[in-house]
Amino acid sequence: MKIGFIGCGNMGSAMIGGILKKGIFQKEEIIVSNLTEEGSKRSREKLGVATTLDNCEVVRRSKLVVLAVKPQFYEEVLKEIKNELTAEHMIVGIAPGKTLAWLQEKCGLPLKVVRFMPNTPAMVGEGMTGVCVNERVTQEEMNKIREITDSFGRTEFVPERLMDAVGAVSGCSPAYIFMVIEAMADAAVELGMARKQAYSFAAQAVLGSAKMVLETGMHPGELKDMVTSPAGTTIEGVRTLEKAGFRSAMFEALVAAAEKGRKL
Ligand SMILES: NC(=O)c1ccc[n+]([C@@H]2O[C@H](COP(=O)([O-])OP(=O)(O)OC[C@H]3O[C@@H](n4cnc5c(N)ncnc54)[C@H](OP(=O)(O)O)[C@@H]3O)[C@@H](O)[C@H]2O)c1
Known part of the structure; x- marks a missing residue:
């Protein structure tokens, strides 16, 4: 697995839809978790990716982990996966208000942290995604990130202070x-x-x-x-x-x- 999504609802599946369509990753390289078996069934049927109900499995099986749950679940999910995270992981937050520093702190170890602010037009490949990264993310990794977010629309890298805008x-x-x-x-x-x-x-x-x-x-x-x-x-x-x-x-x-x- 190369990329994992914790939560695969509207935004998660819109992003994965673009990634698959543009061939950035293949189905076999993607794993997602949902809260319910019903959610897992939806992800399997709609996207054909591997699914699990265990968020830690997503972290164990992918190096790039996107947190695509609602903002109020971020804290409990991060608490749950904390012990599985390594310095090799890149963690991506897509929720408003969850800053790079907050995400880094909740992860409990220094790692690559990224924020995406996507939108639902990603579902039809016309999304607009603002991206900011912490100092551990290299230029090469930023290029890969752009490739991912471009697969479901346009991308702009912005300083973190502009993420609320x-x-x-x-x-x-x-x-x-x-x-x-x-x-x-x-x-x-x-x-x-x-x-x-x-x-x-x-x-x-x-x-x-x-x-x-x-x-x-x-x-x-x-x-x-x-x-x-x-x-x-x-x-x-x-x-x-x-x-x-x-x-x-x-x-x-x-x-x-x-x-x-x-x-x-
Ligand atoms: N929607 C937008 O326009 C938009 C735009 C920008 C950013 N965002 C951000 O995107 C994130 C996701 O929003 P969304 O609209 O995609 O939400 P959503 O459609 O409600 O999807 C949430 C997903 O999270 C899963 N989930 C809930 N609790 C979980 C847990 N403890 N562990 C694993 N999975 C869990 C749900 O599984 P089940 O289906 O099994 O319940 C579902 O797949 C939010 O942080 C939101 O702020 C959304």
Whole structure:
């Protein structure tokens, strides 16, 4: 085994899906643990990887160990696996608020510690992952890490102080964008469109807009201006959004999410 996941729910399976698809590791090189037999069955059926209910087995059988359980279980899981960890292991935390120093301390020995902040679009290969590492991780290992996280989307290495910002702007924001898409579709339904078609129009508009930002490199304001013709329909909508505090609502939501992340 080369890579192990303790916890294989939404995020764990999204990451493994990308890793397998891009052939970074083969099925036989991956082992995952879940809390329940039901979870193990799900991982075997969906991903075809080896499974166990014993977290220590994951550590014994892999050198790169990703902690993909909910943040509240980090402490008990680390207590459980502590005696199996060696200086050869690389431990990856993906939970908000669990810092490199915290992870290192709970591991109880000096080892390579990494943090990923991925997001659920990883499930469709369009994830965005912020990564930071401790001083024991070499450049070569960072290249391997990038290869792994690139397999389910894009990767940016950031200083650890930015991880809460990453959590807000890409970890949490898909939820806010889904709310935007839902609201857009509701409006289209109100205007007479069938529900399924409404989601398709709304989601494709969001996808295309995001692609324009990434591929043209143009300022989002400039791209917005390209849609707003004088006295036209779009500027009328812009006026309505500004009046409702749309930008401020998004701004405050991200800052609140980052602040919460810092406290976890
Ligand atoms: N979801 C996101 O958008 C997102 C984004 C960035 C980061 N994250 C982080 O990713 C982590 C996982 O989130 P998730 O959304 O993937 O959670 P999830 O879907 O609820 O999955 C949690 C997994 O952990 C397993 N588990 C629970 N307790 C365990 C234990 N003691 N030992 C071994 N496995 C255990 C569960 O097994 P069973 O299925 O058997 O119960 C399940 O496979 C969290 O720390 C979260 O903060 C999530």
